[in-house]
Amino acid sequence: MLTPYLVLFLFGCLTGVTTVLFGFGGGFVTVPVVYGLWSVTADSGTEAMHxxxxxxxxxxxxxxxxxxxxxxxxxxxxxxxxxxxxxxVTAGAAAGSFAATRIGDTALRVLFAAYLLVTIADSLLRRGFLSVAQARTPRPLSRPARTLGGVGIGAVAACLGVGGSVMTVPLLRRRGLPMAEATAMANPLSVPVAVVGTTVYALAAPTLHAQGGRLGYVDLLACAALLSGSLPTIALTRRITPRIPDRAHSLAYIALLATVLLALLATGT
Incomplete structure (x- = not known):
């Protein structure tokens, strides 16, 4: 039987792949996994999703x-x-991460699943994501997309721990960018969300500070296990992205979201 930290290492390897190919810095893979492991431990209480x-x-x-x-x-x-x-995005992340510490664990899990479902449906039903004309010149972001859109992306991403890639990738995709470039730019846009969110979560939940290996809501041992798998994989996967056809890349993006949604729902049964 696999130990929890070996499971996290293996999923860390998968996270490295999704970080490069889809701009997912970790959220859509690590949230269901860490939630599943924490929800079955004796000391998890009602904080597993947080x-x-x-x-x-x-x-x-x-x-x-x-x-x-x-x-x-x-x-x-x-x-x-x-x-x-x-x-x-940074401004929105501050508000979103603070709001997450005030939301109940069950509500946070429901919001995460709903967010995935809406994103999958939007990508499939609305034009502009699955395919982009090769001759099309990318269009600049409008002012509302940069301002209100940025704040919204940061707030939702930090609240749900997903880095914003599932909002920024469709946004940039519908501006005419190839999938490889849209997913690439999800990574720098995830950095401010991650930094602000981690700071808020680390300072929250003072009752967890006394528990070994944790800083606020952040499980440091789980982080170490996940990163030991993801960092080497990122270095290897970066060579693959340019070889993936654009439409196959976008279909794989949606397929991964659907898989994560099913995994999250399964952990709640």
Whole structure:
């Protein structure tokens, strides 16, 4: 039987793949896994989802920074789409992470599942995500998309521990960017969400500070296990992305979201 930390290591490897290919710094893989492990432990109480979201956010700090450096070196980042969107994402992240500490564990889990379901439906039913015309010139972000959209992305991403990639990727995709570039830019936009969120979660839940291996809601041992798998995998996976056809890349993105949704629902049964 696999130990919990070996399970986390293996899923950390998967997180490294999703970080590079889809811009998921950790959230959509690590939240269901950490939630499932915490929910069956004797000392988990009613905090399993909060610990899962906080731990995912902490892992995202390292994964997103490492992946951002990798994508920058490969020339996939476009400053005109990253700034000033990143500033408004940061502001929203502060509000979202604080709100998450005030939401009940069950409500937070329901919100996470609902967010996944809406995103999957939107990607499948609304035009502009599954395919982008190759001759189409990418359009700049509008002012509302940069300001209100940025705040909304940061708030939802930090509240649910998902880094914002599932909002930024469709947003950039519908502006005409290839899937490889849209997912690449999800990583730097996840960094401010992860840093702000981790700070808030680490300072929250004072009753957990006395427990070994935890800082607020953040499970440091789980973080170490996840990162030991994800960082080497990020370095290896970066060579694969340019070879994936654009439509196959977008379909795989939706398939992963659906898998995560099913896994989250299964852990609650």
């Amino acid at each position: 610990v899962a979201v906080a731990t995912s956010t902490a892992v995202m700090v390292v994964n997103s920074l490492f992946a951002t450096l990798t994508q920058w070196r490969q020339g996939r980042l476009r400053r005109e789409y990253l700034w000033p969107l990143a500033a408004f």
